[in-house]
Amino acid sequence: MMHRDTIEAFKSGDDLAFVSIYNHYKTGIYSFCLKMLMSRDLALDAVQDTFVRVYENRDRLMNTGAFKSWLYTIARNQCLNRIRKLKREVPLDEACELRSDQSPIGELEKSERIEFVNRYLAALSPSYREVIVLREFQNLSYEEIGAITRSTISAVKSRLFKARRKLANEMKPAMAMMAARAAEKPAENESDTK
């Protein structure tokens, strides 16, 4: 967690404190933007705009304790603006090129596995995607997610649980295939040994 003094110093105009804050949060914000926008260029652009806004609006930050939520709120707004602008919601059929008839997750190369998961993630609506990314990847609490998305904790929980169900339903064929392969493998090994 970022030290409060650093945030206070940044608020009072210390540019070194800003660099320190940037270095501390840049990977998390980039990761969030990348998963929301599914494009490196767009994500880097959103990260830059986020930190420039943070720098310019430092005097609007009232509570230094809520800096992280404030930062993610700005990043979220940047992402949603871009999604709205580009209408980048990828249709599910287009997104999930890798289906159960192809290699199951366990047999894919690392980069392919990442690509595979990203495609399912991209198929979710932005409102579901953001809670999944904030909770599963950024490890934020319900309270923090509520502050970022301007929702109540119960609304966050409800949306997160629905998003998980939706993701599970979409990934179900691939997961079933993987489980079947995993079950087959011990049987093959047993027959080989005989």
Next chain:
Amino acid sequence: MSDGHQHNEAPSIDDSPCSESDVDLYLDGELPASREADLFRHLSTCSSCRDCLNSVLSLRRIHGEEYISVPPWADDALLARVDKRRRAGRRTAQLHTNQSIWSARTTVTIRSVLVVAGAVLVSAAYLTKQFASASGHVFVEQEHVRFIDPIPPLRSEVYVFYPGLTIEADR
């Protein structure tokens, strides 16, 4: 299981109702230890809840394998952009300080406008009064009357002040 509902499509071996919220609580590390045994018993028979759990765990695991970092050129680009903004901000601030008082624009409250307007009215009224008294015919007027034929014989000049008549002779 607690507050769950029955999955329609779940080919569950046992008939215990699914507790989706328990799966979610477990995933978030908030399920009480006393309920974990029940959840695992349920997961062993309910494919739907198991799929949900597995897909989220897979998602986490695969995300953990992904190495995400901001390229160095992006750091440089951001810091250059911020530096540019900072310089522009300084220039603007300097321009503001060098501005003449006539071109300065500030926001004022209605209250201050009313106070200033009242002060202007009061001072205008006062000045009008002063001006009127200084220029002539209101409060004090002096006329110099010269008698051709001095009556009474000892006085040749009479000063008349009015309102409130005052006559003053030179002797």
